[in-house]
Amino acid sequence: MASVVNKTAHPFDKARFDATLNRRFFYAPAFEIYGGVAGLYDYGPPGSALQANIIDQWRKHFIIEEGMLELDTTIMTPSAVFETSGHVARFADWMVKDTKTGDVLRADHLVKNVLENRLAGDREARGLAAAPPVEDKKRKKKAGKATTLKLDDEVVKEYETILAQLDNYTGPELGELCRKHKLTNPDTDNEVGEPQQFNLMFQSSIGPTGQHKGYLRPETAQGHFLNFNRLLDYNNGRVPFASAQIGRSFRNEISPRAGLLRVREFTMAEIEHYVDPDDKSHPRFKEVRDIAIVLLDRDVQEAGSSETRVMSVGEAVDKGIIANETLGYFIVRIYLFLVNIGINPKRLRFRQHMANEMAHYATDCWDAEIHNATGWTECVGCADRAAYDLSVHSAKTGQPLVVRQALKEPIVTEKETPEWNKKNLGKLFKKDAAVITQLVEALDEPSLLKLKGELAQGSTVVKSEDGKEFALTPEVVTIERKVFKQSIREFTPNVIEPSFGLGRILYTLLEHSFWSRESDVERGVLSLPPVVAPTKVLIVPLSAREEFNPLVQEISAKLRKAGVFSRVDDSNTSIGKRYARNDELGTPFGLTIDFASIPNRTVTLRERDTTDQRIGSIDEVIATVTELVDGTIDWEEACQRLPAYDGVQAVAE
């Protein structure tokens, strides 16, 4: 039997958690020895490995499982592309300046921080339970601390409504809020000026002349859209299909302060799923329709609430809460991916965008929000972008970005059609011929029928916009009823876009995985699932003595062959300290080699969370740990295969 572990003996301690990640170099401020740059972080060895494993899982879960077409497009992008996409005009945040210091703040963040502080002060004044950690932390950090001050009930209600709808406000509305509620810079208590737009794209210039403006992409999406025709061709001209890309993007955030949750450079994973606008069903929707998810829909938020409800995705689509099956299918796939890598499903919800929040062209949009010490954070967006992107790029470049589909049944139509005698037309009307042709071709069916009748009588007159009249006879034009057969349907596909911020997922995953041993709050553990843990197995020889080397090498080689990533820790410190270090690094299993290992060819297997130890022959233990890492068995099953280690074997030097 595996031991039972109490992971919630100690409350989550953000300071201890941050210190652990920093000490173990999961990540650290970039350019730290130069004083750092806000919003830029470097990943160290465990952070890089964790990120690589998350990406690997993402590739398997989405690209391989769904047969998506992977792309790798450039970050540097000429200005014209983002002029077309709307980013040059609209990809901006509202910033306000402190009227005295000139410090720049994001307007919506200012509103959020100040109102949350006031609400926290109110709760304290009312003697309610201690404010949740988010406000606690804010108050410690900010110069403008929350004052314990009771608010009128209707003020509390008003603040809560504002916060629930915060993403719905325009810049001028945010300015209005600052004036009305006397919101000042919490660091200085100074007033702030009117909100101004700041474009979040980093700008540069391409080539030696300095004349070609370029931007660093703020998302990978445009690189997909611009390659649409090649992708469609690669997919033999058929939709639906999806392209996928994992890569770096950049946003020149105004005042990033939230660690990995708001950075200026980040790795994204984006999917663009191209679908027939007339048929957004999904062939695999039936596989997921009964899966229940936590939803926070648009109507609830617009009513000023943030109450969620649990519903199967099938019901949500049936009721029109989620716009279509394909969107619903991806929401579930996102959910399954996040839970599979270790996100706590109880701290995961899907929030629908409100009307003002959504891009004007989008049909529907849901964010996967993950709860963490700072509140709920958007980690994945899932939007139905309709035909917007392909349409605007097509209009701008003159290149059709469409699907041409052979119709099973050709569509047959009959209509009245002008037949011209070009020779007579030219002879009679010279340069007016084009105008006349245009006038007649633009007529609707009833008008053409009228014309037909008049021509049958001998002649008719058409009139141009500027009032010029032209007399036409059957020598110039006749109107005939003709049959048309359309065998190709041409359409611009709609795009469903699941877009993942990998840094935010990585950070929240670390938070959800962190706890301290019941017996000792100083002993932190990262319970990362084996599938994403940076190192799967730690090999721990009792000491750095040479006599252990052959076994260390044998076990390393066998694990490598089994595809299990291991590391050896033969540093000059106790086994206990080495394991404690690797508990902080999230290494799920340890193999200890001691003096009994040499004659007996046995090793002990340690599980990180329980610290249980089992014993077995080298090959048995390697086979078991391989299955544990692959996820085909769990620790409970491993305990049935391998007897408990009774400690007798230890240190028999």
Added chain:
Amino acid sequence: MASVVNKTAHPFDKARFDATLNRRFFYAPAFEIYGGVAGLYDYGPPGSALQANIIDQWRKHFIIEEGMLELDTTIMTPSAVFETSGHVARFADWMVKDTKTGDVLRADHLVKNVLENRLAGDREARGLAAAPPVEDKKRKKKAGKATTLKLDDEVVKEYETILAQLDNYTGPELGELCRKHKLTNPDTDNEVGEPQQFNLMFQSSIGPTGQHKGYLRPETAQGHFLNFNRLLDYNNGRVPFASAQIGRSFRNEISPRAGLLRVREFTMAEIEHYVDPDDKSHPRFKEVRDIAIVLLDRDVQEAGSSETRVMSVGEAVDKGIIANETLGYFIVRIYLFLVNIGINPKRLRFRQHMANEMAHYATDCWDAEIHNATGWTECVGCADRAAYDLSVHSAKTGQPLVVRQALKEPIVTEKETPEWNKKNLGKLFKKDAAVITQLVEALDEPSLLKLKGELAQGSTVVKSEDGKEFALTPEVVTIERKVFKQSIREFTPNVIEPSFGLGRILYTLLEHSFWSRESDVERGVLSLPPVVAPTKVLIVPLSAREEFNPLVQEISAKLRKAGVFSRVDDSNTSIGKRYARNDELGTPFGLTIDFASIPNRTVTLRERDTTDQRIGSIDEVIATVTELVDGTIDWEEACQRLPAYDGVQAVAE
């Protein structure tokens, strides 16, 4: 027995090759529908997969095999970092402007193109064998075609010498060459102006104020160096160790025209190996010392030749041709990596940098150059950067970037040491006290002994630089012999840097892999090794009929479980056409499912290069193909396991 294949029946055809890669969307000009941007390329599905597989092999070959510490650092870098590293001042190319059109060209490329054209014209005039493809291509492309014109023998010799040493010229020297040899813009025949420096870093600005200048990194290296202390700590304070990083870098090339070989945005893989400057031996050098490589050393080039020699790396290090074991070790590891992924070893050489070409701080530098249709191209650099980078960043930031090593035997030294009576010193000399202390502390051993003698006599006099004299007595200072014990050695490690341009490696690998079937020049094949091929196995049902679906799904699932990446091609075209398409995509194996497969549970296995087909039970074939993909058996061995397919089973509908 496997069939024998003739891969050289048709000469390499660059135009056919380029068209194939483009049609199959290995890569394509980025922003093509916007007219494209020189030097920016997007990778499509097969190119992305090939790149991902090369990276995967690189990770296994270097990071995992050698236990390197992986990093992921930011691209956006504040200006101060590149001011320190020297990039702001020196990371530049020489450009010349066409005096009439204003077109900008790279000065060294201009010299190379024009001289190579003239030499080609000379060879034609002499009636020698047709000029090699590189000149052929140039002449077709350039407006200024090579003229068939015989040159004097000494002119030919002079041109050849210039070309062999081209990387050795400074900007003004390139200008001098243009004047002396009347080198004009080959596109227009116009003269060009004096070479000017153009910094190759893309510039931007960080944050909303516009006051913080940033650059996109032109290499990943600085991100390693700035994290040195954290990495050293992660490695328990020990050297040697290596950090490794795979990531995007940017160079604002002046006039990129060479496809993937010269681009403005590219993926690099860089290793920084930190080593004791007093001991550059490598513990695993003995494993590689007998491996022979093709070298083009500095002396040969400086003598105006480009003749290579084959030598074991052991001999090259012993003779001092390669500066040290660690550099030699990495040169062999680079060689093995490149050959393992499919680079033709006969088209691979290691060229040493000449004196002017090397960064001033570097001790030695070798480029892995790979031969391709445009000549020899640097694909990997391997430099001993000495202590330069860590030293300059440490000096600039005041942060020590050093290794502190406990000495096994403390170093014990005895020396004469001034002992001050600070109270008397202050009372007697007031503000001069500091000057006096400095003067005495700076004295060498003999001077201190002299002082000691004089003090023993009662007093002495010391003289400051500006001639001031101070009389000292034993009440102020005495000189005593003291014993010092040094138990820590502190040093700045040296850095050996293997740096890989993945796009160039990918491109040359594609060139080396491409050939046309002997029977039909139109049928291109990419003989990518299974280890890097985008898709390992193509599953080909005879038709898209539903009755094949269960077998297709069973085989797909079994291959996925075995870790073999497969794709299904059930498009509406003949099996032959589907295989031809996948030969162009480099898919090494195909499994055909026909009507006999359903009752017999057999499938045929096709090998791409030979087009041989074998037959076996589904499970036998999957086991065999898994081993083929893992590289544990070759096709010859597969043929011994599975009987040849005699065609009887075919299409028994």
